[in-house]
Every structure is written in structure tokens, then in C-alpha cells.
Amino acid sequence: MQEQLVQEITKLVIASLGKSEIEDTKQLIPIGISARHVHLTREHIDILFGKGYQLNKKKELMGGQYAAQECVTLVGTKLRAIENVRILGPERKASQVEVSKTDAIRLGIKAPIRESGNVKGSAPIAIVGPMGAIYLEEGCIIAMRHIHMSPEDANNFGVVDGQIVKVKIDNGRGGIFEGVKIRVDQTFTLEMHIDTDEANGLGVGKEMGILIK
Amino acid sequence: MQEQLVQEITKLVIASLGKSEIEDTKQLIPIGISARHVHLTREHIDILFGKGYQLNKKKELMGGQYAAQECVTLVGTKLRAIENVRILGPERKASQVEVSKTDAIRLGIKAPIRESGNVKGSAPIAIVGPMGAIYLEEGCIIAMRHIHMSPEDANNFGVVDGQIVKVKIDNGRGGIFEGVKIRVDQTFTLEMHIDTDEANGLGVGKEMGILIK
Numbered sequence: 001m002q003e004q005l006v007q008e009i010t011k012l013v014i015a016s017l018g019k020s021e022i023e024d025t026k027q028l029i030p031i032g033i034s035a036r037h038v039h040l041t042r043e044h045i046d047i048l049f050g051k052g053y054q055l056n057k058k059k060e061l062m063g064g065q066y067a068a069q070e071c072v073t074l075v076g077t078k079l080r081a082i083e084n085v086r087i088l089g090p091e092r093k094a095s096q097v098e099v100s101k102t103d104a105i106r107l108g109i110k111a112p113i114r115e116s117g118n119v120k121g122s123a124p125i126a127i128v129g130p131m132g133a134i135y136l137e138e139g140c141i142i143a144m145r146h147i148h149m150s151p152e153d154a155n156n157f158g159v160v161d162g163q164i165v166k167v168k169i170d171n172g173r174g175g176i177f178e179g180v181k182i183r184v185d186q187t188f189t190l191e192m193h194i195d196t197d198e199a200n201g202l203g204v205g206k207e208m209g210i211l212i213k
Numbered sequence: 214m215q216e217q218l219v220q221e222i223t224k225l226v227i228a229s230l231g232k233s234e235i236e237d238t239k240q241l242i243p244i245g246i247s248a249r250h251v252h253l254t255r256e257h258i259d260i261l262f263g264k265g266y267q268l269n270k271k272k273e274l275m276g277g278q279y280a281a282q283e284c285v286t287l288v289g290t291k292l293r294a295i296e297n298v299r300i301l302g303p304e305r306k307a308s309q310v311e312v313s314k315t316d317a318i319r320l321g322i323k324a325p326i327r328e329s330g331n332v333k334g335s336a337p338i339a340i341v342g343p344m345g346a347i348y349l350e351e352g353c354i355i356a357m358r359h360i361h362m363s364p365e366d367a368n369n370f371g372v373v374d375g376q377i378v379k380v381k382i383d384n385g386r387g388g389i390f391e392g393v394k395i396r397v398d399q400t401f402t403l404e405m406h407i408d409t410d411e412a413n414g415l416g417v418g419k420e421m422g423i424l425i426k
Contacts, residue, residue, distance in 0.1 A: 073292040075341040081286055081294030126346040128288040133339040133346035 027157060027211035029147055029167060031192045032062075033199040036085050036099045038072055038127060039092040048072060048129025055089045062148065062189040065089065074099070074140075075126040078108025097125050097140040100197040104142060114141040115181065143195060146181040147211070148188035157211055160184070166212040167192055173203030176212070240370060240424035242360055242380060242405045245275075246412040249298050249312045251285055251340060252305040261285060261342025268302045275361065275402040278302065287312070287353075288339040291321025310338050310353040313410040317355060327354040328394065356408060359394040360424070361401035370424055373397070379425040380405055386416030389425070 045053055055068040068087040074097060075081045082103060096119055104111040109123040118141070125140040126133060147165070154160060161184035167177045177198065192209050258266055268281040281300040287310060288294045295316060309332055317324040322336040331354070338353040339346060360378070367373060374397035380390045390411065405422050 071292060073288045073294055075286045075288065075294065075346070077343045079284060079286040079297050079341065079343065081288065081296055081341075083294055084292055126341040128292065128294075128339040128341065128346065128348075130290045130292065131348075133288070133341065133348040135341075135344075135346040 028208040029192045029211050030190060031194060031199075031204055031207070031209050033204065034098065034143065034193050034195050036074075036082065036097075036103050036196075037067075037088045038074075038085055038098075039088055039094075039096045040127075041093065041095050042091045044095045044127070044134050045091065047132040047134050048127065050131045053131075055087060055091075057089070058086075061088070062191055063185075063187045070129075073128045074107060075128065076104075076107030076109040077124055080106060080108050082106060094119060095127070095134075095136060095139055097127065097136070098143045098195075099140060100195045101142055102197050104140075107140075109140060111140045111142045113144050115144050115146070116141075143193065144181060145177060145179070145192070145194045145198060146183050147190075147192045148183050148185070149190045150186060150188055151184055153190045154182065154184045159211075159213065163213075167209035168212055169202045169204055169207070169209055171203055171205070171207050175202045177202070177209070241421040242424050243403060244405045244407060244412075244417055244420070244422050246417065247311065247356065247406050247408050249287075249295065249310075249316050249409075250280075250301045251287075251298055251311075252301055252307075252309045253340075254306065254308050255304045257308045257340070257347055258304065260345040260347055261340065263344045266344075268300060268304075270302065271299075274301070275404055276398075276400050283342075286341045287320060288341065289317075289320030289322040290337060293319060293321050295319060307332060308340070308347075308349060308352055310340065310349070311356045311408075312353060313408045314355055315410050317353075320353075322353060324353045324355045326357050328357050328359070329354075356406065357394060358390060358392070358405070358407045358411060359396050360403075360405045361396050361398070362403045363399060363401055364397055366401075366403045367395065367397045372424075372426065376426075380422040381425055382415045382417055382420070382422055384416055384418070384420050388415045390415070390422070 055070055057066045058069045059067040066089045068089045070087045071084040073083045074085050111123040119139045122138045123140040124137050126135045159182045163182040165180050167180050268283055270279045271282045272280040279302045281302045283300045284297040286294055286296045287298050324336040332352045335351045336353040337350050339348045372395045376395040378393050380393050
């Protein structure tokens with residue numbers, strides 16, 4: 001019964017979108033699923049891993065970023081921990097922890113949904129490395145979903161930096177992500193970034209998203 | 214088969230002890246099982262819980278000590294965590310973490326077996342509280358089993374401070390703890406202290422141990 005209801009609602013939703021919105025299936029966006037991760041300043045790497053320690057690359061990511069071999073352990077204000085959380089390099093000007101809502105609940109913290117870099121007044125979090133520990137008074141966020149693209153991509157899609165769009169996941173267990181922010185930069189490779197909750201919630205695997213303006 | 218072997222070995226061990234050693238069953242020692250816990254300095258309480266924070270008593274223990282309501286989370290150098298570890302008050306001159314061997318394995322640290330207070334060169338450990346985090350370069354030990362007693366008790370048992378004795382656990386799943394150190398002080402109440410591994414290993418519950426010199 002419930003499944004039938006879901007199917008019927010899905011049909012209605014698709015119908016209500018109108019052909020114009022989803023007809024142009026050339027608006028395809030690759031999707032990258034971000035697991036929880038940490039960005040660190042030089043100073044914090046010194047504390048957590050030892051003075052002058054250099055992060056080791058495990059996997060190249062877009063825009064000159066990389067997943068480091070190194071991990072840390074997060075502890076929230078309710079003293080609950082998530083172990084072995086990946087560090088993303090290179091070093092940043094401010095340390096930042098990006099978790100999913102599920103992680104935030106596990107850690108017992110109220111992490112706000114924010115664009116990367118906007119950590120003012122965000123949740124406190126302890127970060128423990130093999131050689132030390134730090135406590136960020138603020139710095140833990142749930143990353144707001146967004147699409148990275150180059151100016152050329154933006155031109156092709158007819159969107160501008162900062163614009164809010166929708167992205168449809170057409171996989172039978174999918175749906176539509178609303179409130180997706182366009183982020184345009186010459187260094188960006190076309191990719192939508194969602195977290196593990198978002199991916200799991202709409203059954204996102206390796207398929208492309210469909211951009212809806 | 215294995216059980217039979219264990220029973221036979223047990224018989225042999227008991228026989229080999231000789232009557233003189235276990236005959237005097239008036240040598241009874243109450244046993245306290247210490248779960249993992251943390252002692253903190255005033256300075257570290259300030260960092261972990263906020264400046265001037267006072268620990269709250271949950272349960273009185275012997276010798277003026279108490280289990281605090283407050284807990285911390287431990288993270289070892291392999292970034293594995295043990296959450297909500299009890300603090301014992303009052304404040305001490307040096308912070309110290311006491312774990313079982315099982316805990317040390319879980320944390321991925323090489324904690325040495327030491328008398329309380331002897332932390333020189335012991336394992337490093339991160340301690341996270343709700344308001345901050347500290348990293349002890351040394352301070353994590355596995356407590357050496359011992360018997361606290363008053364000078365009067367020592368006199369009655371015919372032992373002296375620092376003496377090494379044995380304690381028999383006579384419960385059918387028990388055995389004998391060797392290398393048990395006598396610690397005599399006017400403030401001490403008679404009690405043998407073992408950790409959870411030792412208790413679980415010899416099936417110690419609420420029974421008394423039998424002191425064997």
C-alpha cells in the first residue's frame with residue numbers, strides 16, 4: 001500500500017514538473033558523494049601530526065584537492081566519537097569539519113547547513129590526531145549541496161554563480177534535490193556535491209543528475 | 214577434553230600450593246573492580262569542562278575519592294576512541310588514565326602496567342571533554358593490582374607496605390593472582406583493586422579474595 005502511494009505521488013510530482021523542466025535531458029551533471037571529511041590549517045597539522053608534517057596523497061580530487069592518507073578522530077560535545085575521518089588536502093586558511101546530518105546526530109552536535117568556508121558560529125568539535133588534539137570552538141558544518149562548474153559550463157547550462165537550481169535523480173528510487181547552489185570558478189570541474197545522507201536518501205549511485213532551472 | 218584438562222591442572226595447582234598457604238581462610242580481602250577511569254589536574258579540568266568547573270560527586274569511593282558524574286572520551290594514537298570514561302575525583306597533581314589491557318588494545322596503545330602515580334614514559338593519550346581537548350604525552354597506564362590496607366590491617370595480616378603477595382579467588386572459575394602489591398596507609402580501607410580484565414579473567418564477582426603470603 002505504502003509503495004503504491006509513493007509511486008502515485010511520484011507520478012503526480014513528475015506530472016506537476018511539466019515537460020519543459022525535465023525535457024532537456026542534456027542538462028546532465030555528474031554527482032560526487034562526499035563522505036565526512038576534515039580540512040586543516042598548517043598549524044593544526046603541526047599539532048595533530050607533528051611539526052612540519054606533510055600530508056600524503058591517497059587520491060586526487062577535483063580543483064587541486066586530494067584525499068590524504070591521513071585520518072583523524074572526531075569527538076562531539078556529548079563525548080561521542082567518529083573514528084578515522086579522512087583529511088582533504090591541501091592545507092586551508094581555516095580548519096573545517098564536514099559531516100552528514102546522521103554524523104551530527106551521532107556526535108551529538110548541532111552542525112548547521114553551510115557553504116564550505118562559512119563556519120562562523122558553527123558547531124564546536126574536537127579533532128584528535130596521532131600526535132595531538134585540538135578543539136575547534138566553531139568549524140563543524142553540514143555542507144550545503146552545490147554544483148561546481150566552469151564559466152563555460154555555466155554558459156552552456158544558462159546559469160550563473162550563486163543561482164539556486166534543482167537536480168532530478170531519475171533512478172526509480174530518486175527524486176528532486178531543491179535548493180542546489182551553482183558555484184562557478186575557472187578551476188572547477190563539472191560536478192554536483194552531495195553528502196552520504198543525500199545520496200542514500202535518494203538512492204544515488206553512479207548515475208548523473210538532471211539540472212532543472 | 215579441554216575442560217577436563219583444565220580441571221586436572223587446577224587440581225594439581227591447588228595441591229602444589231600446599232595446605233599451609235590456603236588453610237588460613239581468615240585472610241579474606243574484599244575486592245573492588247576498577248573500570249577504566251581518569252584522574253585530572255585542576256588545569257586539565259579547566260580545559261575540558263571550562264574555567265573553574267567543579268566536578269560533581271556521583272558515588273563516594275574509599276580514601277576520600279569519588280566517582281564524578283562527569284565523563285570524558287579517550288582517543289589513542291591509532292585514532293580509536295573509548296567514549297564516556299568516568300572521572301575520579303578529587304583533582305590530582307598529575308592527570309592519569311587507567312585502562313585495562315583490553316582497552317589498551319582497543320585504543321591501539323602500549324600502556325604499561327604501573328602503580329598509580331608512576332606515569333613516566335607511559336602511553337600517550339588524548340582526552341576530550343565537552344569544552345576542550347588535551348593530549349597527554351604520557352599518562353595512560355594499566356593499573357598494577359594491589360591491596361589497600363591500614364597499618365592495623367597490615368599488622369593483622371602480617372604483611373608490610375610494598376610486599377608482594379598472592380590472592381586466591383575460590384569461586385570454581387577462579388585461580389590465583391600473583392604479584393599483588395600491598396599498599397599501606399592510614400587513610401586506606403581494606404580492599405584489593407583489580408581491573409575489569411582481571412575480574413573477568415578469573416570470574417570475580419562479589420566474593421572475597423584469600424590472601425596468600
